[in-house]
Amino acid sequence: MPATGQRRTESLPHELSVTCMSCGRSFAGTSAISTCPECGGLLDADIDLERTLTPIAFDAPKDSIGAQSGVWRFRSLLPDIPDEHIVTRYEGNTPLYWDDRLTDYAGLANGRMGVKHEGHNPTGSFKDRGMTVAVSHARTIGARVIACASTGNTSASLASYAATAGMPAMVLIPDGKISAGKLGQTIAYGATVVQIAGDFDLALKLLRELTSEFDVYLANSVNPFRPEGQKTIVFEILANLNWKAPDVIALPGGNLGNTAAFGKALSEAYQVGLIDRLPRIATIQAEGASPFARYFESGFDHYEPMTPNTIATAINIGAPASVERARRAIQGTSGLVTAVTDDEILDAKAIIDRAGIGCEPASAASLAGIRKLVAAGEIPDDATVVGVLTGNVLKDTDAIVNYHLSNVDNEPRPLANRPIKVDATLDALKKVLDDAVLG
Ligand SMILES: *Cc1c(COP(=O)(O)O)cnc(C)c1O
Numbered sequence: 554m555p556a557t558g559q560r561r562t563e564s565l566p567h568e569l570s571v572t573c574m575s576c577g578r579s580f581a582g583t584s585a586i587s588t589c590p591e592c593g594g595l596l597d598a599d600i601d602l603e604r605t606l607t608p609i610a611f612d613a614p615k616d617s618i619g620a621q622s623g624v625w626r627f628r629s630l631l632p633d634i635p636d637e638h639i640v641t642r643y644e645g646n647t648p649l650y651w652d653d654r655l656t657d658y659a660g661l662a663n664g665r666m667g668v669k670h671e672g673h674n675p676t677g678s679f680k681d682r683g684m685t686v687a688v689s690h691a692r693t694i695g696a697r698v699i700a701c702a703s704t705g706n707t708s709a710s711l712a713s714y715a716a717t718a719g720m721p722a723m724v725l726i727p728d729g730k731i732s733a734g735k736l737g738q739t740i741a742y743g744a745t746v747v748q749i750a751g752d753f754d755l756a757l758k759l760l761r762e763l764t765s766e767f768d769v770y771l772a773n774s775v776n777p778f779r780p781e782g783q784k785t786i787v788f789e790i791l792a793n794l795n796w797k798a799p800d801v802i803a804l805p806g807g808n809l810g811n812t813a814a815f816g817k818a819l820s821e822a823y824q825v826g827l828i829d830r831l832p833r834i835a836t837i838q839a840e841g842a843s844p845f846a847r848y849f850e851s852g853f854d855h856y857e858p859m860t861p862n863t864i865a866t867a868i869n870i871g872a873p874a875s876v877e878r879a880r881r882a883i884q885g886t887s888g889l890v891t892a893v894t895d896d897e898i899l900d901a902k903a904i905i906d907r908a909g910i911g912c913e914p915a916s917a918a919s920l921a922g923i924r925k926l927v928a929a930g931e932i933p934d935d936a937t938v939v940g941v942l943t944g945n946v947l948k949d950t951d952a953i954v955n956y957h958l959s960n961v962d963n964e965p966r967p968l969a970n971r972p973i974k975v976d977a978t979l980d981a982l983k984k985v986l987d988d989a990v991l992g
């Protein structure tokens with residue numbers, strides 16, 4: 554059955570509408586539409602910005618969905634989804650941690666580094682924020698099947714939210730390139746898992762073809778409703794800081810849906826008067842998957858996708874779908890883009906883990922990138938920076954064990970913490986206490 558109802562509207566009588574970022578045409582947001590039917594460009598959900606908002610707008614009444622969900626709390630800046638269609642697992646409301654060890658590692662001698670821990674979401678990653686909006690939208694428009702291509706976290710999140718809604722989900726994953734934890738979650742929540750002999754970029758391309766031909770709701774971040782939920786990370790950071798904007802908000806960049814969403818969130822918060830200045834967005838890629846960082850280095854003059862190869866599987870993407878939307882976000886906030894090596898990511902992760910916070914590898918790109926940008930003088934050392942930790946430490950335990958137990962050039966890694974094997978005697982334990990614990 555072909556996708557239906559993609560009609561152009563001149564006057565936007567619908568409460569849900571979307572606008573093409575390339576040609577500026579608007580369409581009703583009441584179908585499973587993820588690219589402009591006229592020019593193929595990506596679409597943005599329309600939000601009413603012709604008004605002033607104060608933080609009171611987000612004081613959700615007791616017993617309302619917004620009182621439980623850190624996404625739906627921000628409904629005044631989200632697409633208008635009726636209560637009865639909202640599919641929520643009470644996502645968001647994540648902690649913002651300040652830690653001197655992270656500030657030191659970042660090199661912010663006179664500033665401070667906080668981390669927004671999105672690994673505290675229901676399925677352990679920030680993807681839940683967009684997923685609650687996408688699945689709720691899918692239900693609003695009566696979609697029957699919902700699908701995504703994923704490096705792991707999107708699939709885990711979709712599988713959970715589809716199960717919550719009682720809808721069948723189909724997930725395409727790059728064969729062998731997703732962590733056991735993420736695959737395990739997706740299987741456990743009951744989605745149909747399809748392993749593709751190819752990388753993420755190929756999986757997404759195939760799925761976009763499938764969903765344009767058949768009546769299947771596409772839940773990837775090219776879908777204009779997913780980034781709407783991701784915006785609430787920024788709103789929540791600003792609320793955490795009493796609506797006083799930090800200097801920089803840093804996040805890892807893969808498919809770049811979040812970079813785009815962060816830009817949209819900041820622009821909206823500014824336009825309705827919630828903040829009086831824009832923080833800079835800093836997007837950090839892995840060097841092995843850094844087409845956006847290279848694009849930035851060329852002054853956004855020359856863009857070329859690449860074959861991706863990084864240990865940070867969540868950002869192992871060589872042809873990011875939201876590259877132009879992300880460019881707009883970086884340019885609109887005088888933002889920065891850089892790339893860090895896998896070793897830099899792993900060392901930064903070890904620092905975050907040791908502080909008792911913990912995150913998955915891709916998340917640590919935020920800290921590694923800030924450290925690099927501060928060292929290069931791109932970010933002043935008195936800046937207030939908030940980095941987003943996108944996923945939970947348990948998402949990729951293989952990466953942890955490898956880091957701590959394997960050698961590089963016959964040497965342990967700088968922060969390796971190796972389990973100690975001893976005889977089952979009190980003497981042996983005393984020796985460990987002296988040498989390793991107190992020593
Ligand atoms: C999806 C994901 C990212 C990358 O987000 P994009 O919007 O694709 O750039 C980073 N970290 C984690 C843990 C993710 O799951």
Ligand SMILES: [Zn+2]
Binds near residue numbers: 576589
């Ligand atoms: Zn268009």
